[in-house]
Amino acid sequence: MSDTTLKSDGGSSMSQTQRNWLITVLILAAAVAGSFVAGSDSLLYKVFVGPFVEMYEVPDLFVQVLWEGLVAGTLYALVALGFVLIFKASGVFNFAQGIMVVFGGLSLVGFYAAGVPAFLSLALSVAMMYGLAWTVERVVLRPLVNQDPLILFMATIGLTYFLIGFGEFIFGGEPKTMITQEIGLPSGSYDFDWFGGFVSFQKLDIAAAVIAAIMVGCLAVFFNKTRIGRALRAVADDHQAALSVGITLRQIWVIVWFAAGIVALTTGIMWGARSDVSFALQVIALKALPVIILGGLTSIPGAIVGGLIIGVAEKTAEFYWGPLVGGSIESWIPYFIALGFLWFRPQGLFGEKIIDRI
Amino acid sequence: MNVAAKDIAKGQNILEIDGISLSFGGVKAIRDVSFDVKKGEIRAIIGPNGAGKTSMLNVINGFYHPQEGTINYKGAKRHDMRPYVAATQGIARTFQNVALFAGMSTLDNIMSGRMLKMKVSLPWHFIRFGPAEREELEHRERVEHIIDFLEIQAIRRTPVGRLPYGLQKRVELGRALAMEPELLLLDEPMAGMNLEEKEDMSRYILDVNDQFGTTIALIEHDMGVVMDLSDRVLVLDYGEKIADGTPDEIKNNQNVIDAYLGVAH
Structure with missing residues (x-):
């Protein structure tokens, strides 16, 4: 040879x-x-050397950029988590997740503005998300049961526009300030002298990361270790079989939409605290798409790791490579990265390799 | 089995199907079929492909709602069944083409059969410790019994999607058994199995019937198995009942022979 x-x-x-x-x-x-x-x-x-030299030479700036990326990533992960929860249990890609974030944020601010004490408003917002989940199941999902997933997807687009109109009708269209201090979120920042420079961590961002971590931990335990979590996974795998062991789809759907609603409410509070609460916020749903491409639609760890990767990559790219093309690459670079990942792992980060038995 | 068969003959009906008709658009899947299932018996439903056997199971467990007829289960007469009601009232089933929760382990699959027996409410699950955990452990014990019974200890933690077909069928039976059913519906429990697997499965079915006193209605194409296992056999063809009786009667029934072998024109 x-x-x-x-x-x-x-x-x-x-x-x-x-x-x-x-x-x-x-x-x-x-x-x-x-x-x-x-x-x-x-x-x-x-393009290929300069930015890395810069990262090495000015590490404090690099750490700051990384931190900003992680914080943004946490929020992306939360939005993606909302999608994943609903997709896992009902096979529906919920386009309305973005507006649910806005809706959660607005209802909290709205209740407070109407004179309800801060923590009671929070409780009322949670109840509101439950009401939303129940109504969606009753009005949108139940009549469409057994329909093609694409039809359900289109129904959630309809739901999005309904919620925009309904939200503007109740809360008004102008941006509002999130009641950050009133619900006990810290303000200010921890500043450190590191690497001969100055690094600053917003307390609010730290709180966001901690709350997100706790929430994800609870969801993971809930999904993997409990009877209802098992029912959720069962419904995700096989509707008929789930029905045959006595699981009621309706109850499960209300629970997942409620869980996704809680995640949306939290995202709305955190994101609202960083900017304002306005209907423009719903475009963050689009931010979750590359995260989902990266992490897979059915994996909770995928949503989290994917969100963090996208967040960090987006901020570093914007800071170090953005100036080369005049900035603002933040809006498209996540998709570029997601596609790059697909090039190496077509099944996404945590997806199982799809093998068709023939 | 002969002794048991005599007892059954005296026993009361757990299920009475009366004049059921089911159609999908213009297709009549079941036409005016009546039969009963006695408590404690193994009742086979046979017939050529497309005879309406699976449709009949789907009617009994509430997936399909017939246009006509009544279902009398444990003395309660209904026009149609609902899957949730069927499950709470003790009807469990397996599926023709294995409907397991593919991403979950064998243990979780069988645990999901305990769903209705577990009562601890939602808020406790977020805490996990306390009542929810105690209940989980209690039911784990029951499930371990079933795993022992079906001899599937070795695959306890394996995601069922990776198991060979024969074992998947066994896990599916395990999930149905975990519901502690009074009436167990088996849709082709031995389809696609080799001889050895069929013998195992037959043994499990007989043991379930014998040890737990579970009434079983099964669909099966393997005539040898059907004649050996069942106390009574119902034969469907083109959605109609063409024979009903003991295996010996069925073997010699001219209608059945015609349906299976065809008639000379």
Whole structure:
């Protein structure tokens, strides 16, 4: 056997993903080598070497950017979690998750503005999310049971527009300020002198991360260890079989929509505290799409890790590479990253490799 | 079984199906079928493909709602059944093409059969410790008995999607048994099995019937198995009842022979 046949054998037995890896590594290596040859003023150098040198030389700034990324990532993860919860249990891609975030935030602010004490408003908002879940099940899902998932998806688009109109009717369309202090969220920041520089952590962001972590922990235990969690997973796997052991789909749907509503309410509070609560916030639903591509629609860990990756990548890209093209790459870079991941892992981060038995 | 068969003959009916007709649009799946199932017996439903056997099970367990007829289960006469009612009233079933929760382990699948027996309310589940945990453990014990009974200890933690077909069928039986059913509906429990697996499954079915006194209605295509296992056999063809009786009667019934072998024209 000659050398050449060996090589061609190796080439043909390589899988698609392996080939992708090889191509990518080769291109990157060529680019880095090229940028050193071309010198530090070249575009190649600015893209492939410059930013990393900067990260190394000014670490305090890098840490700050990373932190901002993680915080944004937590919020993306929460939105994605809302999608995942509902998709897992009912196979519905809930387009209305974004408006549910706004709705949660607005109802909290709205109750407070109407003179209800802060914590009572919070409780009332939770009750409101339950009411929403119950109504959605009764009015939207139940009549459409056994319909194609696409029809249910379109129904949630309809639900989105209804909630926008309904929300504006009740709460008015103008942006509102979140009642941050009133519900016990901290303000101010911890500042540190690190690496000869200055790094600042907003207390609110830390609180957001902690609350998100607790919530995700509770959901994970709930899903994996309890009777109702088991029922949720059962419904996700097989409706008929779930019915045959006496699980009622309706009850399960109300529970997941309620859980997704609680997640939406939390996201609404956290995001509202960083900006304002307005209907513009609902576009964060779109921010969750790359996270879902990355993490898979059915995986809770996928939503969390995916959210953090997207958040960090987005902020670092914006800060270090954004200036090269005049900034504002934040809005599209997440999709770019998600597609890059698919190139290597078509099943998403935590998805199981799909094998069709024939 | 002969001794038991005599007892059954005297026993009361757990299920009476009276004049059931079911159609989907213009297709008549079941036409005016009546039969009964006696407490403690093994009742087979056989017939060529498309005879309406599975539709009949779906009517009994409430997936399909017949246009005509009544279902009298444990003395309560209903026009149609609901899956939830069927489950709470002690009807469990398995499916023709294995309907398990593929992503969950064997243990979780069988535990899901305990769903209705578990009573602790939702808020406790968020805490997990206390009542919810105690209840979970109590039911785990029952489930372990079933796992022992079906000899599937080794696959306790395996996600069922990865199991071979024969074992999946066994897990599905386990899930149905976990419901502690009074009436167990088995839709082709031995389809696609090899001889050894069929013998195992037959043994489990007889043991369930014998040890727990569970009434069983099963659909099966393997005539050898049907004749050996069942106390009485119902034969459907094109949605109509063409024969009903003991295995010996069925074997010699001219209608049945015609339905299976065809008639010369």
